[in-house]
Amino acid sequence: MAHKLGKYTYLTDAAPSVLAWGSVGSKKEAQGPLAPYFDLLNEDSTFGEQTWEKAESEMQKEAIAKALEKAGLSAPDLDCIFAGDLLNQCTGSTFGLRELGVPFLGLYGACSTMAEGLVLSAFLLDSGAMQKTAVITSSHFCSAERQYRFPLEYGGQRTPTSQWTATASGAAILGQNVSPPYIRAVCVGTIEDKGIKDQNNMGAAMAPAAFETLRRFFEDTGTNPDNYDLILTGDLGKVGSRLLDDLMQREGYHIGGKHSDCGLLLYDSNKQDVHAGGSGAGCCASVLCSYILPSIREGRLKNVLFIATGALLSPTSVQQGESIPSVAHLVHFSSLPN
Amino acid sequence: MAHKLGKYTYLTDAAPSVLAWGSVGSKKEAQGPLAPYFDLLNEDSTFGEQTWEKAESEMQKEAIAKALEKAGLSAPDLDCIFAGDLLNQCTGSTFGLRELGVPFLGLYGACSTMAEGLVLSAFLLDSGAMQKTAVITSSHFCSAERQYRFPLEYGGQRTPTSQWTATASGAAILGQNVSPPYIRAVCVGTIEDKGIKDQNNMGAAMAPAAFETLRRFFEDTGTNPDNYDLILTGDLGKVGSRLLDDLMQREGYHIGGKHSDCGLLLYDSNKQDVHAGGSGAGCCASVLCSYILPSIREGRLKNVLFIATGALLSPTSVQQGESIPSVAHLVHFSSLPN
Numbered sequence: 001m002a003h004k005l006g007k008y009t010y011l012t013d014a015a016p017s018v019l020a021w022g023s024v025g026s027k028k029e030a031q032g033p034l035a036p037y038f039d040l041l042n043e044d045s046t047f048g049e050q051t052w053e054k055a056e057s058e059m060q061k062e063a064i065a066k067a068l069e070k071a072g073l074s075a076p077d078l079d080c081i082f083a084g085d086l087l088n089q090c091t092g093s094t095f096g097l098r099e100l101g102v103p104f105l106g107l108y109g110a111c112s113t114m115a116e117g118l119v120l121s122a123f124l125l126d127s128g129a130m131q132k133t134a135v136i137t138s139s140h141f142c143s144a145e146r147q148y149r150f151p152l153e154y155g156g157q158r159t160p161t162s163q164w165t166a167t168a169s170g171a172a173i174l175g176q177n178v179s180p181p182y183i184r185a186v187c188v189g190t191i192e193d194k195g196i197k198d199q200n201n202m203g204a205a206m207a208p209a210a211f212e213t214l215r216r217f218f219e220d221t222g223t224n225p226d227n228y229d230l231i232l233t234g235d236l237g238k239v240g241s242r243l244l245d246d247l248m249q250r251e252g253y254h255i256g257g258k259h260s261d262c263g264l265l266l267y268d269s270n271k272q273d274v275h276a277g278g279s280g281a282g283c284c285a286s287v288l289c290s291y292i293l294p295s296i297r298e299g300r301l302k303n304v305l306f307i308a309t310g311a312l313l314s315p316t317s318v319q320q321g322e323s324i325p326s327v328a329h330l331v332h333f334s335s336l337p338n
Numbered sequence: 339m340a341h342k343l344g345k346y347t348y349l350t351d352a353a354p355s356v357l358a359w360g361s362v363g364s365k366k367e368a369q370g371p372l373a374p375y376f377d378l379l380n381e382d383s384t385f386g387e388q389t390w391e392k393a394e395s396e397m398q399k400e401a402i403a404k405a406l407e408k409a410g411l412s413a414p415d416l417d418c419i420f421a422g423d424l425l426n427q428c429t430g431s432t433f434g435l436r437e438l439g440v441p442f443l444g445l446y447g448a449c450s451t452m453a454e455g456l457v458l459s460a461f462l463l464d465s466g467a468m469q470k471t472a473v474i475t476s477s478h479f480c481s482a483e484r485q486y487r488f489p490l491e492y493g494g495q496r497t498p499t500s501q502w503t504a505t506a507s508g509a510a511i512l513g514q515n516v517s518p519p520y521i522r523a524v525c526v527g528t529i530e531d532k533g534i535k536d537q538n539n540m541g542a543a544m545a546p547a548a549f550e551t552l553r554r555f556f557e558d559t560g561t562n563p564d565n566y567d568l569i570l571t572g573d574l575g576k577v578g579s580r581l582l583d584d585l586m587q588r589e590g591y592h593i594g595g596k597h598s599d600c601g602l603l604l605y606d607s608n609k610q611d612v613h614a615g616g617s618g619a620g621c622c623a624s625v626l627c628s629y630i631l632p633s634i635r636e637g638r639l640k641n642v643l644f645i646a647t648g649a650l651l652s653p654t655s656v657q658q659g660e661s662i663p664s665v666a667h668l669v670h671f672s673s674l675p676n
Contacts, residue, residue, distance in 0.1 A: 001339060001465040001466050001467050002465070002467040003466075003467065004417070004467065004468075008441060010467055050658075051658050053654055053655070053658065054658070079342070080526055084446055086427075087652065087654070088426040088427070088652045088653070088654060089424075089426070089446065089448065089650065089651065089652035089655075090446045090650075091650070091651070091652045091654065091655050094529060094650035094663050095655065095660065095663065097529065098529040098531050098650075098663040100528075100529075101528050101529075102528060103346060103526035103527060103528055104526075104527065104528055104529050104665055105445075105447075105454060105457075105458070105526065106445060106446040106447045106454070106648075106650070106665070107443075107444060107445060107446060108422055108427065108428045108444040108445060108446040109443075109444045110427065116443060116444070119443075120443070120458065123461065123462055123465065123467055124461055126465075126467075127339040127340070127461065127464075127465030127467065128339050128341075129339050129340040129341065129342065129348055129461055129464075129465065130342075147654075188418055188441035188442075188443065189441060189442065190438075190439050190440060190441055190442055191432060191435065191436040191438075191442050193436050310444075312427065312428075312429070312432035312433075312436075312444070313427065313429070314425065314426045314427035314429045315426070316391055316425070316426060316429065316485075317391070317427075317429050317433065320388075320389050320391065320392070322433065325432050325433065325436045327442055327444075
């Protein structure tokens, strides 16, 4: 079983493995630098469906199918699936996965959902209660824009600090300790709210959550950035990444050389019009499940801290003048089991 | 650690305890038969706030504070809190709990959320990874009506099969094996969808999920209704309860005499205008945390199966002509640890 270290961190004993993964993207992702690493890229962002919401569900279907196929498993082999997305009532997941027949545990962590599912999977696998779990999440530019901002037809201008919601899904299949990547530790985040009210500046709203979780993990484990190859946040974008580096610097942690952000990896911000970078629950999930996990499996990356951040607002809370609470969960992946 | 029995059920080894609980309701709940068992009943359904959404968050604050007080604990004693609600992006929970500073794991299981949080808590406590967790959920008639149906000012008529969303919150604090109620087993549900499209008949949409989970639990454990004092669903209401009894009957399980439903317990359907009964994530949570858990602690009930059902639709999915998927998770509470 996982055991607690300090106040927020848990070390796994059996180091559960990520067995396989699947990633799906669309046109903008196909034009980005990570395109060669995706399993499926469909230039048609409707994915053959009649609504954007159904397209998002279709992405989840394809991502989990791909991950299962690569793991050599079928749905009945899974003990449970953790899933969630940004749509109201998480219908991207519930409609995408309803035909699987797998015990379903729905999550809402906004863009931190992938990490939240990995954290919970690590606990359930490490204790031996479960043998195989899956984690999946998604986002779709078009379903997110109309739900959170404006109808696409309105053609609203985006501010420089705004991020581009990825049309993407990432799925991971986890199991007992057999092969890298291994989950060595997890850290569960608290809700942080520094009073940021600009819903077009999510990076600023979420940086304090990433900061708290990362700082606590270093304190709990007595490690520092030098112990890791990569500190990967998702998705702070340009603005939030700078803020995180600055906040960590003040605490004496120089993460600059090790820090990267999924929102900055998925797109080429010089060539693609994504303003402050990518975002959306599918952004860090697809970056993890296309480029990062294979790099750990193949040993190019040995120790990676994956910190997914979620902005826990709603359009209603913004209209009511509220600030934007956020949360960040951390997963320590390693190419070695101990 | 919990170990698997059959395909869907997990037995706990250490039988985690529910240490304390808190329940909050409003005017309609104060007029119902369970009023004497609630911790807090506020006739003012605004709870002193300016919006219904903030009122719902305030209920969560009060419910968790009451549960912590009764447990003799404070927020920093909790290893994590599982929370969710019906509002878009679960803001009832995120805004209600943001000041606690407790590691936060957001759930979306619609009205099954309370059971989902109890299931996950049971796993994390039984393995020894965590020592104390909390589970909380809520619903508010006014925030739900305007989000899912019509603005209250519209004064829409309700159909006979529709249920009344409870203005209520229930919170439970769980810990290691010390006193009853103990969690002896859990069963994680799959998404079921029999094609029901009437969003004013949630009972019919959710009954198949309750049926599958209950049937599987009986099969996995080799038990039957005679082994339990109470089979408590939440919230199938009148229509769904009849359907569940009928579906079980066809499988040879006669649950009629043991079956009750939180949606039928919270209100007096002869005197209160709630049509097919109560519903909402706060309905089964508050019934559990007001009337049921004390009955188990005091030994009036010895073995209770709590099966919370969630309808995994959204207003958008309904508008797009979709049917209503649902899920049900089961928790076996006992007055004895083994």
